[in-house]
Amino acid sequence: MYFLGIETSCDETAAAVFTDDLTVLSNVVASQTDLHSRFGGVVPEIAARAHLRNLLPVIDEALVRANVRLADIGCVAVHNTPGLVGALLVGVSGAKMLALSLGVPLIGVNHVAGHIFACRLAAGRDIFPCVGLVVSGGHTALFRNTDPVTMDFLGGTRDDAAGEAFDKVGAILGLGFPGGPAVEREAKTGNPKAFAFPRSFLDDARLEFSFSGLKTAVLYACHGQDVSRATPPPAGQKRADLAASFQEAVVDVLAGKCKHAMRQTGLKRLAVGGGVSANTRLRERLAAMCAKEGAELFIPPMSLCTDNAAMAALAVEKWRRGEFAPPDLDAEPSFL
Missing domain, CATH: 3.30.420.40 (ATPase, nucleotide binding domain)
Structure with missing residues (x-):
């Protein structure tokens, strides 16, 4: 089965396509470094607006690189915590819209847990x-x-x-x-x-x-x-x-x-x-x-150290457990 992963927790707009055997077919990241560099740090409002512009093109590019149609996606995963609340809301809203329109499950993924899961992806065991x-x-x-x-x-x-x-x-x-x-x-x-x-x-x-x-x-x-x-x-x-x-x-x-x-x-x-x-x-x-x-x-x-959507493959583990998100999944800026 094909999963679509979405990441917008901070200043990287990312989308990935992966399978239920943890094969990553594509992992696309649109960086915002140029937008924030003159401020010496990430500006939340600028980040959120850039996610709005970038999210759909990034998702489309991830699907193209994976040679997968949107209709083939069987589950949508999104990092919904932790992060900048405005940035998270863009990804969560987009993921909810896609899951609803496709009639497929939605899974919320902890961004921090995803960073550790990236080690599992790289290790292959x-x-x-x-x-x-x-x-x-x-x-x-x-x-x-x-x-x-x-x-x-x-x-x-x-x-x-x-x-x-x-x-x-x-x-x-x-x-x-x-x-x-x-x-x-x-x-x-x-x-x-x-x-x-x-x-x-x-x-x-x-x-x-x-x-x-x-x-x-x-x-x-x-x-x-x-x-x-x-x-x-x-x-x-x-x-x-x-x-x-x-x-x-x-x-x-x-x-x-x-x-x-x-x-x-x-x-x-x-x-x-x-x-x-x-x-x-x-x-x-x-x-x-x-x-x-x-x-x-x-x-x-x-490539898997910085923020990306491939690490949302943690959703495969939650999918196996039947841990699906409700339709009113929200962005949670803090998880501790």
Whole structure:
């Protein structure tokens, strides 16, 4: 059976076609980066309006690439939580309209659970139970994933998400938006030990994160105490060192907390999803940590790290359980 997946939780308009055996036939993403870059972050109203323009063309392109007719779709899946409420409403409204007009079931999918399920798609085999880390611009959280659908929250960030910290540090250093890939590129020629930035809660057994203080430390290391008229530093070794030292601090904390989570749960599988999981240094550190702990590491390819609709294939698991959404399915900006 053919499924249509829809994703509009933040600033990517995406649609995918997949089957009940988890074969992804197409995965189309329309990025809004150019729309938001001059603001240094995602503007919710702009994101929602762009979804309105892009959704139907993206769905049409996904069907064309999959060589599947709309009439062949047997189920419509949509990420309805969490995310920007205006953006979510566009996808949810579109999915409800399609499911009703086609006379097929509708399934609501948790976007965060979908990020972990992307690891299952990439692995091509069962990865549950596992510890799940979702690390992105909006989320930094650890879960005990008993199965593809069941998630028990273990701990998350008290303030900034890791991806948000990357964006803010990218702005401080004048590297542009999105900050994640820009900071990573800059860090390649930097010394990760040049600045002793804080690693909040690193040695604390609590599975909590905090990146706000780290962001502030970068700001003061860059400009000193008088930041009222600060301008981004010029290209050079100091800027590269700042980027590398910041990145290393984030990676230290993420890897350390994943280790704590596996030891506390007794699980020997770690699944990592979200945009920050595309960071090469994080992948290296997690691989080394898991090897030392005797654990399996699952991270999807780059195309499945950032927001996309293929990870809505989690709907197949809910379809098998008969967990269909009601006609009045709503957008839920928060799920915790």
